Amino acid sequence: MKFELIHQSKKSKARVGKIHTPHGIINTPNFVAVGTNGTLKGIDNVTVTQIGLELMFCNTYHLLLQPGREVVREAGGLHKFIHRTLPIITDSGGFQVFSLAYGSVANELKSKGTKKIDGQVLDISEDGVLFRSYRDGSKILLTPESSIEAQKDFGADIIIPFDELPPYHIEKHLLKESLARTHRWEIRSLNTHLKNPNGQAIYAVIHGGVDDELRKESALTLREHPFDGFAIGGSVGKTKEEMITMISSLKPYIPEEKPNHLLGIADLSSLEACVPLGIDTFDASYPTKAARHGALLTKNGAIKITKSIYAKKYEPIEKDCTCPTCQNYTLAYLSHLFKAKELTALTLASIHNLHFMCKLMHSFREKILNDEI
Numbered sequence: 001m002k003f004e005l006i007h008q009s010k011k012s013k014a015r016v017g018k019i020h021t022p023h024g025i026i027n028t029p030n031f032v033a034v035g036t037n038g039t040l041k042g043i044d045n046v047t048v049t050q051i052g053l054e055l056m057f058c059n060t061y062h063l064l065l066q067p068g069r070e071v072v073r074e075a076g077g078l079h080k081f082i083h084r085t086l087p088i089i090t091d092s093g094g095f096q097v098f099s100l101a102y103g104s105v106a107n108e109l110k111s112k113g114t115k116k117i118d119g120q121v122l123d124i125s126e127d128g129v130l131f132r133s134y135r136d137g138s139k140i141l142l143t144p145e146s147s148i149e150a151q152k153d154f155g156a157d158i159i160i161p162f163d164e165l166p167p168y169h170i171e172k173h174l175l176k177e178s179l180a181r182t183h184r185w186e187i188r189s190l191n192t193h194l195k196n197p198n199g200q201a202i203y204a205v206i207h208g209g210v211d212d213e214l215r216k217e218s219a220l221t222l223r224e225h226p227f228d229g230f231a232i233g234g235s236v237g238k239t240k241e242e243m244i245t246m247i248s249s250l251k252p253y254i255p256e257e258k259p260n261h262l263l264g265i266a267d268l269s270s271l272e273a274c275v276p277l278g279i280d281t282f283d284a285s286y287p288t289k290a291a292r293h294g295a296l297l298t299k300n301g302a303i304k305i306t307k308s309i310y311a312k313k314y315e316p317i318e319k320d321c322t323c324p325t326c327q328n329y330t331l332a333y334l335s336h337l338f339k340a341k342e343l344t345a346l347t348l349a350s351i352h353n354l355h356f357m358c359k360l361m362h363s364f365r366e367k368i369l370n371d372e373i
Contacts (some may be wrong), residue, residue, distance in 0.1 A: 013278035077155030113169030161189030322353035
């Protein structure tokens, strides 16, 4: 992998670049859609490629459980198995340390760090994390080494080292313990990767919650090792303002010559706030999740397609949109499909929202090139 800086804005930290990978170029800044099980919900991978999505995020933990490393390896790797010709990034499974113990980020914030009673994380030790499979109840020990070995079998262009995502509500001494262990896990992950680079790149994950000193310590520790890029992970704050403050404080310690990624954040207001800070790529399930709830993205904000005002609107979602949905269908038809609970509605809405995100990121790049951002 090679990162090529094309233009640094004169107005902000925003920049335009190209990440060169074995499966193609990722123009930055860019949006990364989440395809947990090797697919985005409601859309096949051929269509996703046609929409213009340059990077897709798949989840190691879920793919380990189903269909398993052996199936993907025998299929020739994840690209061939899921028929994805463009770049793929895989998570380490570390987020499941958090989600299986606390639920969603929103649930953790509401519960103030209270673990789920039926949490499937059985033990966290120096070795790794012992899970109980949500599929058959079997016990699975996921370690830095086994996570990387799985990602080698998958053959993703960019891989993530095994890490732990502590909750927002955590005492500082426990956060420091978690950070130190995560650093050790990441170095073990890197060492395993370097034994068999396999044409893949590995990003370090910077942790430390919203503690500026711990974030700085994490960045300075990890940049001493030959990672190919840097991701900002862990809890990024309870509010958008807290996240922006944290990233602004952290950014000077992330090597500028390497690409960076903000994990799990890509809603529209966050993109507008973080692109000027110099973030290269963002991932989230936001556009497809919004589509499944009947929210269609437009230049003037999201519209709720199930509202009665759209029942007789015989025009596309946006008149200048070139996505297949807008080129062929009207708001009235989409309104009908949603009210009839037809699965096609979710597909057509998701296609539009993903196309919107790709077009939005292209417009960000154009504005940066013109020093407007």
